[in-house]
Amino acid sequence: MGLGPRFRCGFLFIIAFSPIFARSINAQGRHFLWRLTNRPQPFYLLGSVHALRASDYPLGHEIDNAIEQSRRIIFEYDNYHVDEGTWRRKMRAEVHYPAGINLRQKISPKTYSYLQSIAGVRSSEYDDVRPWAIACLMLRHPFYHDVRSYYGIENYVLRRAKASAEFGGLETLDQHIHVLSGMSDVESEVFLLQTLVHPGRNEAEMASLIAAYKRGDTAAVATVDAERERGAPSLYRRLITNRNRAWVPRIETEIRSGKPTMIVVGARHLCGTDSVVSLLQERGYKFEQL
Numbered sequence: 001m002g003l004g005p006r007f008r009c010g011f012l013f014i015i016a017f018s019p020i021f022a023r024s025i026n027a028q029g030r031h032f033l034w035r036l037t038n039r040p041q042p043f044y045l046l047g048s049v050h051a052l053r054a055s056d057y058p059l060g061h062e063i064d065n066a067i068e069q070s071r072r073i074i075f076e077y078d079n080y081h082v083d084e085g086t087w088r089r090k091m092r093a094e095v096h097y098p099a100g101i102n103l104r105q106k107i108s109p110k111t112y113s114y115l116q117s118i119a120g121v122r123s124s125e126y127d128d129v130r131p132w133a134i135a136c137l138m139l140r141h142p143f144y145h146d147v148r149s150y151y152g153i154e155n156y157v158l159r160r161a162k163a164s165a166e167f168g169g170l171e172t173l174d175q176h177i178h179v180l181s182g183m184s185d186v187e188s189e190v191f192l193l194q195t196l197v198h199p200g201r202n203e204a205e206m207a208s209l210i211a212a213y214k215r216g217d218t219a220a221v222a223t224v225d226a227e228r229e230r231g232a233p234s235l236y237r238r239l240i241t242n243r244n245r246a247w248v249p250r251i252e253t254e255i256r257s258g259k260p261t262m263i264v265v266g267a268r269h270l271c272g273t274d275s276v277v278s279l280l281q282e283r284g285y286k287f288e289q290l
Contacts, residue, residue, distance in 0.1 A: 017084060018197045031060055032267050034277055034287040042260040045277060045287065047267035048153035049213065056151065062290045068162050070262035074254060075154055077176035080162070084118050090173060094181035095133040102127045103134075103277030107189045110144035118196050129193035132180045157184040157264055168263070170247045179239065218271040241274050248279045255285065 002068070032047030044066045067073075079087075103126055106110055115126070115134070126134050147157060158167070169176070183191065212220035229236040247265070254261045269276050277287055 025178045038286040044262040053151045072261040077171045080167035131188040133197040222271040
């Protein structure tokens with residue numbers, strides 16, 4: 001099967017795929033946006049939701065003002081300078097199993113049956129595709145069909161800033177892809193299962209996550225997600241903790257440059273004691289949530 005449209009995955013990517021998320025993100029007047037206060041230049045950390053709908057806009061003026069002040073925008077990876085052909089070629093090489101290996105051999109019969117029933121997948125449709133990739137391509141799940149990465153926070157920032165800012169990434173494209181492609185078989189299956197949660201439970205979970213995100217409540221976002229993290233600690237470390245620690249020196253380099261800058265990462269990366277915000281605070285940087 002083809003790769004389809006470009007997709008982006010993060011541990012909180014599931015927030016984006018919900019019909020509940022129909023009002024402005026900034027309805028509560030607070031945001032997943034932090035400003036560095038002990039340096040002279042404007043410097044921001046913005047938590048992102050990777051895919052949204054047009055109806056989820058507009059965003060708050062604080063976010064728009066921060067984008068306008070920033071002369072450098074740093075995403076998780078630099079998708080501005082990566083051409084579509086390169087991205088597709090690299091992803092295609094990682095998404096599919098080699099000849100002679102198929103999905104049935106790599107996941108349990110229960111998971112395979114659940115994939116077919118919840119997503120309406122034909123038995124042969126994903127036979128050569130790895131579970132983590134299926135999770136990212138799960139556009140047929142009833143919660144996912146209305147959202148587009150085009151309306152995600154990253155693309156919104158990109159469109160608003162591309163005339164006045166330069167862009168970069170905390171990871172190379174290869175590093176970004178390896179976060180997913182480097183999963184063990186167990187991690188990959190768990191990642192798929194966490195995407196295929198029961199719709200009733202998913203709806204309640206979505207409501208809690210979205211309400212917390214909209215009011216900028218990092219503790220609540222972390223609490224809602226705690227059960228997933230306890231159930232798959234190695235997956236959490238791979239997707240969140242290890243990357244946060246790897247990013248901090250890169251972010252420090254941006255701070256020291258003295259240029260007005262915005263760092264845009266998935267919202268979950270800005271929550272908890274091991275968040276990017278906390279790790280930078282441990283190094284003496286002071287942030288104010290807007």
